Amino acid sequence: MSQRPLNVGLIGGGGGAFIVQPHQRAIHFDGTRRVVAAALHPDPKVALEEAANWDYPITGYTNYDEMIEVESKKPIGERVDYVVVVTPNHVHFDPSIKCVRAGIPVFCEKPLTLNLDEAQQLVDAVKEAKIPFGVAHTYLGHWTSRFARFIVTSGLLGEVRWADSRYLQGWLAGRTEDAGVAQAEWRVDPKKSGISCCGGDIGTHALMQLRYITGLDVTKVQANLVTFVDGRLLDDHFTTYCELSNGGKALVRASQIAIGHKNDLGIEVNGTKGTLIWDQEFPEQLKILLPDQPDRTYFRGAVAANDGFLGDLPEELMAEPNIPAGHPEAFHDAYARLHRCFEQDVRAYNDGQPFSCDGSKYANVQDGLNGMNFIQAAVNSSANGSTWVDL
Structure with missing residues (x-):
């Protein structure tokens, strides 16, 4: 019914x-x-x-x-x-x-x-x-994000040693806010955007992708927030070096002055057994690099269990794709x-x-709080000479 x-x-x-x-x-x-x-x-x-x-x-x-x-x-x-x-x-x-x-x-x-x-x-x-x-x-809505989370959190890459999570754009490389672009005007206004432009807007996405895929939290941050465009009150370039809850390290970085980059969110996770690479602009695929083996590329809709790297796969995960491989899902599907x-x-x-x-x-709402806590810690760190700040 x-x-x-x-x-x-x-x-x-x-x-x-x-x-x-x-x-x-x-x-x-x-x-x-x-x-x-x-x-x-x-x-x-x-x-x-x-x-x-x-x-x-x-x-x-x-x-x-x-x-x-x-x-x-x-x-x-x-x-x-x-x-x-x-x-x-x-x-x-x-x-x-x-x-x-x-x-x-x-x-x-x-x-x-x-x-x-x-x-x-x-x-x-x-x-x-x-x-x-x-x-x-x-x-997080891309199926390959779910798949990446399963791979890392189930231990297939071993212990996470290092991760690099980035979000690069170029649309604020000039005084976009002076061109009557409403989306730029409010983002560079501290009264409307908050204490960080680039970090709050897209750095939070890079952080969430790191936390979601690895299942780890950031426990400490050392940050450098930069405003490259003259007259702008908030950062347009955001770089943080992080300690993770398992003792691993990570970069969480974002830029809105990286000319040529459009919506370049991506993450690389280096574990003790292998490496995972995921790029949002190519969301149908996920790459796995293993020692002394050919690189593996998995495509949404064409993933098979027990292939020599993957073991059994959760039924719920495998039921999520609703169109065959080669018929791309995209932003709206996510x-x-x-x-x-x-x-x-x-x-x-x-x-x-x-x-x-x-x-x-x-x-969820706790993830939202964690994101705000991260941004506040990054701003504090950058304002105090890139000192380490605990979360």
Whole structure:
């Protein structure tokens, strides 16, 4: 028997915001979720106009306070089952914590909040409410990210000695913010972006990819944050040297002034038995390098168990690809996988059943707090001559 589609609300996303489109496509991807309501813009008039002009019928609200008040009073089945927060960083905390306190699950863009204090408050609220909460670290949604996590955490590479996790872009190499590019304007504004531009925006992705794939945490950081573009108040280049919870070492680095780089997120993990290489711009494949053996390249949809390197593979992992190898999944598919997994926990929450929200399928609120803690430690380290700072 089919289940009713979950009702999803959007907070933010008006004014031509890029990130709302991948989310709304991912929400509709499986036919089991649908956008039904939105508070799209801080200007109430614009919010209603944009909702009225949405590509399909939705209920528009003048602001997120109105949406939360109205929707939280409706019974389950009629109200929004979860909201997606796609606002700039300084408007993550307030709608998120209000939804949590109203009993509405939240899927929030990263970084979690504007500062560490807000992040801790949100973690406490989520724990008290016992409610699903996800953070949209997109690239965990690639199947090859899941596969990489299985390989490393099951010990196939041995003990992790070293990892290099990077995210390189070039779109802020000049004064992009002076060209009327809204996505640049708010990112370089400390009041809207927080204490770090490059680190908060994409360095958190590099950190999350490291933590997710290795299963390890960063325990100590030594950082150098640089602002190359004159007049900019926040970093546009972010480099950290890290100690890991198993005693290994890592680089977590990001740049938005690396001309020619577009969306170059990648990670290399060196273990005592071999090396793993994964690149987001080539998300269908994953490379394994072993001593005295030919290099191995695994492709999504064409992975076989017990091949001389891999042993048995989890049934759940192998069931995730839904199109054959050679028919590429991509960015929107990664978002859809995150929403699909979040949907499972929201349905369990609605039914009063246990749910995991444990970080194994999508980043949770604790992951968001860890990201904010990392950024704060990196900023402190860089400001104090790149001294070591404990997390």
